[in-house]
Amino acid sequence: MSFRKAFGRRANGDLASAISLNRRQFLWSATGAMAGTTLFPVTRALGATAVPRAPKAVVVTFGGGARDDETFAEDGLENIPHMLNELMPRATFFTRVVNRGILGHYVATASLATGAYETFNNFAAVPPDHPTVFEYFRRDLKRPASDTWVVAPSNGFNRIGESGHKEFGQGQGAGVILPKRLLADALAGKTGDYDHLLRDNYESPMYAPALAGNEVQIHQLAEALTLSVSDFTSHAKNLASPDELSVYVAKQLMRKLAPSLVWITLHDIDIAHSGTFSLYIDGIRRSDRLCAEIWNTIQSEPEYAGRTTMFILPDFGRDSDQSAGGNGFQHHRTGDAISRTTWMMVLGPGVRENVIVDRPVESVDLVPTLGARLGFDARFSQGKPLVEVS
Numbered sequence: 001m002s003f004r005k006a007f008g009r010r011a012n013g014d015l016a017s018a019i020s021l022n023r024r025q026f027l028w029s030a031t032g033a034m035a036g037t038t039l040f041p042v043t044r045a046l047g048a049t050a051v052p053r054a055p056k057a058v059v060v061t062f063g064g065g066a067r068d069d070e071t072f073a074e075d076g077l078e079n080i081p082h083m084l085n086e087l088m089p090r091a092t093f094f095t096r097v098v099n100r101g102i103l104g105h106y107v108a109t110a111s112l113a114t115g116a117y118e119t120f121n122n123f124a125a126v127p128p129d130h131p132t133v134f135e136y137f138r139r140d141l142k143r144p145a146s147d148t149w150v151v152a153p154s155n156g157f158n159r160i161g162e163s164g165h166k167e168f169g170q171g172q173g174a175g176v177i178l179p180k181r182l183l184a185d186a187l188a189g190k191t192g193d194y195d196h197l198l199r200d201n202y203e204s205p206m207y208a209p210a211l212a213g214n215e216v217q218i219h220q221l222a223e224a225l226t227l228s229v230s231d232f233t234s235h236a237k238n239l240a241s242p243d244e245l246s247v248y249v250a251k252q253l254m255r256k257l258a259p260s261l262v263w264i265t266l267h268d269i270d271i272a273h274s275g276t277f278s279l280y281i282d283g284i285r286r287s288d289r290l291c292a293e294i295w296n297t298i299q300s301e302p303e304y305a306g307r308t309t310m311f312i313l314p315d316f317g318r319d320s321d322q323s324a325g326g327n328g329f330q331h332h333r334t335g336d337a338i339s340r341t342t343w344m345m346v347l348g349p350g351v352r353e354n355v356i357v358d359r360p361v362e363s364v365d366l367v368p369t370l371g372a373r374l375g376f377d378a379r380f381s382q383g384k385p386l387v388e389v390s
């Protein structure tokens with residue numbers, strides 16, 4: 001029986017727990033993972049590698065908006081072979097991550113980055129109200145601007161690097177790299193071969209924010225990465241999508257500058273708004289492959305290997321096939337349980353491997369958890385550190 005048939009008719013209130021229960025049972029059988037709270041053997045806990053000094057972290061948001069049905073549910077596992085077979089055996093996996101905030105990509109990703117539910121208009125070019133993880137990290141650990149970066153899609157994310165909070169803010173956050181915009185600048189209008197990489201914003205209203213915030217310009221990036229603009233554009237020509245361009249830039253950044261806190265927001269999946277299911281699935285498969293690629297980069301780069309925690313989580317889900325007023329996978333407009341309930345995978349030194357945590361947690365717990373691992377205090381966050389990986 002399919003997952004959807006088994007659980008689709010339950011009332012919304014029960015659905016989140018049904019999803020979680022189903023996924024936990026299914027993942028146990030699919031991967032042989034252990035329950036984090038009951039089955040974890042003490043000997044492994046004692047043998048776990050201690051978190052080394054000066055830890056690093058890479059956060060990948062798996063989006064925009066991916067449902068359980070097409071990822072970590074029975075029908076979805078075929079779309080995520082890399083996460084399932086390569087990453088899951090090394091991960092602690094949270095089956096029930098609930099996002100209680102606004103389900104728009106910029107505002108939701110900003111909420112992930114502040115650990116507080118931001119309430120600004122998703123389509124406005126404003127900074128988050130609460131301090132970002134980048135500001136906490138830099139202030140508490142006395143790190144320079146070069147030690148933390150965001151690589152994001154272009155649609156409005158240029159302000160995500162630092163907040164408008166009165167105790168933090170300007171000049172204290174992360175540099176923001178918007179690869180699509182850099183490519184458009186580098187091409188100076190000659191975009192013919194690159195249209196597939198420049199596609200931006202899968203939702204209306206169409207939105208083209210003015211340059212502002214900490215956005216890095218093409219010549220600055222080229223200089224920082226010792227990468228010529230022509231190398232950048234010629235490499236881009238071989239890439240299939242904006243997310244591939246983002247990961248290419250992130251890998252260059254990691255190799256050349258080795259920042260300690262890297263945030264990568266994937267967004268190809270949001271092509272689901274077009275209504276074409278196969279393109280949505282292509283986006284998920286690509287994101288799955290790119291997540292494994294990022295993990296492999298972490299393992300192969302001496303500055304990252306053995307000291308880096310990787311977090312992978314969708315910003316939120318998409319609408320259920322059953323929601324009245326929704327249109328299934330296409331959008332995220334109803335705010336139903338399916339669109340709010342998602343998952344998170346955590347991998348790295350000292351993180352227990354092949355463990356499933358079933359208790360409900362929230363999207364806003366990410367930043368305090370990063371704080372616990374890296375050593376800063378996310379004092380304005382609404383979330384709590386996840387003890388299973390802190």
Ligand SMILES: [Zn+2]
Pocket residue numbers: 064065105202203270273332
């Ligand atoms: Zn969307």
